[in-house]
Amino acid sequence: MVQGNSTRTGAETTAVGSADIAVLGLGVMGRNLAANLADHGAVVAGYDLDEGRRGAFAAQVGNAVPCASVEELLGALKAPRTILMMVPAGAPVDELTAALLPRLSPGDVLIDGGNSHFRDTNRRAALAAAAGVRFVGLGVSGGEEGARRGPALMAGGDAEALAPVAPLLAAIAARAPDGESCFARVGPEGAGHFVKMIHNGIEYADMQLIAEAYHLLREIGGCSYERLADIFAEWNGGELASYLMEITTDILRTKDGETGAPILEVIRDAAGQKGTGHWAATTALELGMPAPTIAEAVHARCLSALKDERVRAAEALAIPHVPSTEDLVASVGDALLSGRIAVYAQGFAVIAAGSRQFGWDVDLAAVARIWRGGCIIRARLLDRILTALNRAPELPNLMLDPDIAGLMTRGDAGFRRVVAAATLAAVPVPAMASALSYWDGYRSGRLWANMIQAQRDYFGAHGYERTDRPGMVHTEWKGA
């Protein structure tokens, strides 16, 4: 029930001091989160720069309090005020934060639910703290449907900042298959956005693995779209079950409304990106943690975007794709599962490294728990990951868990067969190949880095470590 005084501004009616929460930015995510919040009994005030979006919000959200300005929005809220920003990352968040902080009071909570860079969130949290305002960097996953029906929510901020809003966030979040809420505080300051960034890195890599599987089975496996849809549906019924497998099956079955052709035939093979995958890869590099398949997935999108150049190169340097005589389907399933495990292993290792570096004490099991529902990377595999992390919270790498290692070992031969067949047929599988090398590299007690050490010492006198005693030594490689 909307209570309080009403003021009329143009065509919009604003109830003063009645709203439980304000949503700033009423696009795809903001509008749907607002409707979700309203479903859970909240009176939601909303503002967007775009008047049409304010109208859509008023039409879609029950008990909505549409506001024509930020001032009105603040006036519409009960104290202490809770404001959820759902605007594009970067300058819009900085501008809004700068505009809001002087108008907020101690005890008010400012939440950034967009895909902000965690370093920006660290900075804004410090700014807010200086103004006595509580700041929460909230990673939200689930896209449009998740926002509306239940997303996964990864919150970063002081426990004290989160306390007043935690019950509402827990209520609007998705439920995992065991009924647990997919909301958690994962750490202070930018920890929530850090975890969301790695979520997106995993998302990029899993999407790339799936795309390679489909492409390979068409290029050298000779599968029709109908057959592919059946294969993916079958995989989705087993160990590979996941939201991304589910939507891939739907995509494979979809026909273009204009031509009647399979829709993938009319979709250009050039993918865009907004930055979170790139940030995940560069952050892994900054932390010195290998996340090659995440980085490869970002490179693969960059390569895809060179569409015109690739078409010209294909004319000049045509590659014959030789159909495979083997039935690769089961092996591709193995490659997908092993690749996915390697990708989650990379992602969790980067989260652990970030947590150590920034002193965040992120509970990895809590991350696995909340990723089981609502989010884009929800997958059956997360049940095993959660069990592994409950068993050994300090596990340095998920592939060391006996159960998960068993899955990798079971799929090993198929994984190798697929990467070999693709390579022989000149079909690129960058994510699969990098995941296989990660699996092989991680469990190699002796690698090639002795040669790298020697080369660095040879050209740069950097010194090297010996195998038989500690300390750095240098060799006069060309003699005295």
Ligand SMILES: NC(=O)C1=CN([C@@H]2O[C@H](COP(=O)(O)OP(=O)(O)OC[C@H]3O[C@@H](n4cnc5c(N)ncnc54)[C@H](OP(=O)(O)O)[C@@H]3O)[C@@H](O)[C@H]2O)C=CC1
């Ligand atoms: N779409 C998705 O699947 C997901 C998106 N996110 C993140 O959530 C955030 C919002 O995404 P999404 O809803 O998709 O984006 P949209 O572009 O659909 O919506 C953003 C809205 O914010 C408005 N806006 C921009 N600046 C301001 C401002 N200063 N004051 C008020 N309104 C403003 C925009 O108006 P205008 O268009 O006029 O500029 C637009 O209506 C982004 O950070 C995104 O990365 C997170 C998870 C999933």
Ligand SMILES: O=C(CO)[C@H](O)[C@H](O)COP(=O)(O)O
């Ligand atoms: O956060 C998301 C999903 O989890 C958003 O959909 C995001 O835009 C995906 O990244 P990109 O646009 O770079 O593919």
